[in-house]
Amino acid sequence: MTTSAHERRVIDEAVVPRLQIGGEWRDASGGASSAVEDPATCEVICRVADATEDDALAALDAAAEAQAAWATHPPRERGEILRRAWQMLIDRREDLALRRRRRTDMRLPNGRALPSLPPALPLG
Secondary structure: OOOOHHHHHHHHHHOOOOEEEOOEEEOOOOOOEEEEEOOOOOOEEEEEEOOOHHHHHHHHHHHHHHHHHHHOOOHHHHHHHHHHHHHHHHHOHHHHHHHHHHHHOOOHHHHOOOOOOOOOOOOO
């Protein structure tokens, strides 16, 4: 099985071969990348940045720095932001399932599984 045109588009649009740390895209500090293979065919479907320990520490530092600003938002607002993020995942469920299937050789019905949330969440 080779990558279809639709699968290639999903992969190309969704996979950024860089790291996002502190709101900025950057290469891995070691400059390395790793191949992501389709386990069914061993076909390389994309390459991603191969983060180093320094990259992980930079990400932790950026998260710790951002936490103070995040904490200034009221709980209701933080909940609404998380709810929008959840909705974005639901809206892209098919593309996410395709990417998950390609990475794990999992068939689509199982690959579509996303955690469900109740229709209305108590916020704040």
